[in-house]
Amino acid sequence: MTGLLATKPRPLDVPALAAEALWQELELTPKPGLVDRLNNGSHRDMDHALFVRSIMAITPWFSRFAELGNAHAEKPAGEQLRILRPMGMACEQAMYAATNGVNTHKGGIFALGLLCFAAGRVKNISAESLCCEVSNICNGLVSRELATRSGQATAGERQFRQYGLTGARGEAESGFATVRKALAQWNGHSLHGLLLRLMAINQDSNLVSRGGIEGLGYVQGYARELLADGWDNEALRRMNNALIERNLSPGGSADLLSVGWVLSALK
Template identity: 25%
Template sequence: MEYSEYFEKHRRREVSLEEVLEARDRRVERQSYLTATHRTPLISFTLNMPGGVKKTSLSSFFFNDRLTRLKMRLRAMGADIEEEIVTSGPAGDEAILAISYLSALSLKVLSVDMEERSVAGRLLDLDVIDEDGKPVKRTAVGAEPRRCLLCDRQASVCGSSRAHSLNDLTGKVTGMLEHAVYGMLVDEVVSMAGKASSFELMVSMKPGLVTYTDSGSHSDMDRFTFVKSQASLLSYYRDAFLAGRDDSDKAIVNLRLEGMEAEQRMFRATDGVNTHRGWIYIAGILSAAAGRISASMLRGDALSNLENEEPLQNRTVDMAALLSEMSASIAHALEESLGSSFFENTRKAMKEHRSVPPAVTENSTSHPHLAGVRNFQVASFPRFESASHPHLAGVRKEAVSGFPSIINVGVPILTRALKRGDEENLAGQRALFALLAAAEDTTLVKRGGSTAIPHIRRYVLEALDLEDEHEAAALICSALALGEEALHAHLKTLSEYFIDRRLSCGGVADLLAGSYFARDLCSLLERIAAHC
């Protein structure tokens, strides 16, 4: 089933007035239980959702984020949460927290601040109940009555007089939720992309690559060049995510333009040095894919439908496969966009950039551990078909194929290595070593010639005790099983070989960062799916 069909199956559910009243009665019962049990003030948290639909994917994601923020603020203020009851149903999300070490008045001040701090805060309904079970009014802390969502009058006045149509109210609420939720998601994606790029820089040893300790085979850049470049790209991740969220005809053109502008910012920050061109391409597509998938999921709206189907969060969804599929779709669209006369000069520049130097000379295999493999053919490796773009190579071929090296190799190795307790540097080394065998790195070809990839691939496969023909699972298992000392010895050998010949595997470095980024994006998408 296509991802869009999968998530669009789950529709909104309207609830009756009777259901709303029953939910309110149950909430009062839970409040009474917590008051009697703990004799502490309570915060009772729901959302203001006008109309019959009290819960959507957007509202649920927003509710859980604000609940997390509320608990963080409580703990920062020295409070203890004695007990919390969180429920979720057709009548909406709700949470009741029994709080100690803060007075009811202090809790009311905190609640009013959260309700008024942002536009979307106006959707929060944070009631405070004192230790005797009595509600604390806004007037007790000098706060004015709450205002209407659509005008400047008191909400109670507009509500009792039905001053605004339900369509206007629900449209306003949806817009507020979208603004808040996508703002949250953008912040997370920007943070994830920046962290992934920093992760790649910090992993050491990396053959011929810049790390925090040295510049590898590069005389024109160092770690400080990378940091300047990284800082210049932060807004690009945001723009790429939002371009992906946009499903209009202009989205792909906008994404390409954002990438071109990001590349120019990189060059300006580094005085013309190409530190992250491949990463800009990978990160832009992955960010846009995450934006497109999250928008689709959040438009699904409800957790289950009237036919009582299994809730989405109880189903198994392969987010890595969804991310791969959407990335391939976006990459194909980017390639097709080059056919436009608008990008004529871009096509010419990319064609010139694709030039490949002649093969390496005879002495290029003189390293004792890499000799005798000049005629080795590229190893068979599972990849998506990219027959519609047979001229592509390197990262562009990876992209239209759904980033197989990232999804099938890099992400699984990082995930399993970190889960079992490997430190991040070791996990990154394992992923990098395997990616040298899995990927076609055009940076390596440009510096070392057409036989450079098979040379390096054969060395890695022999180190992992793998045959020329292998499956991704075998590569993953071998990379994870390789002893730490042996891995370091092989990376040292490759580093010496690369530096002696001024080789660099910049494409693999970008895929390593992409693997870390994709892993985090999958976790984010799984969190979103839990509310669909």
């Protein structure tokens, strides 16, 4: 695994950082409820080897996202999702082909794909400029896709109507506000610390899907307790066991950890 960049980033650095971020997230161990080097967390259909294949399939697409963003850099931000989506869907299909249909990184493709696409559009790359550009690209996304009633409600639409949760769309539209808040409280050392901070504040739709709003509250409360009382690997293993017992997986926070790793490298 590489360290953080010390030189001024270029557009092509961001796709490399995005790929590295996926490896950093996967290799972080122990990781409560999530796939890591020791076990599969709360996932029966995934393991470490499957995630490796997924990352290998996804990685070439990050530079393509940046190139596409650069090709449309002069066009208004509000027109860009329509341009980006077909490539994002193609990247998802590459993932599914590598994993035999298992969704390992759909959230990561969405978030990191947006960051790479934004990197191709902005003139001066920084964490702030990328978050601002992603927010501009996704402006109005929640109201268009979650607030507007459709025939058969998706899981995201149901969570929005029932709990007001905006999921990955809302996080992108906010310019990754949850990630930026967690980074502001992180000392920059252990990625476990950043993951716990994300778990403590993220309105993780994966947790709601698996355990309802109570499951979300359980994980947030557990993470806050560890942050307040202190934690070590044994405490993280106990948390992992507790989440596995309850079939809870903070997959949304895992996706945001990858985003946080990229943004921290650009500071």
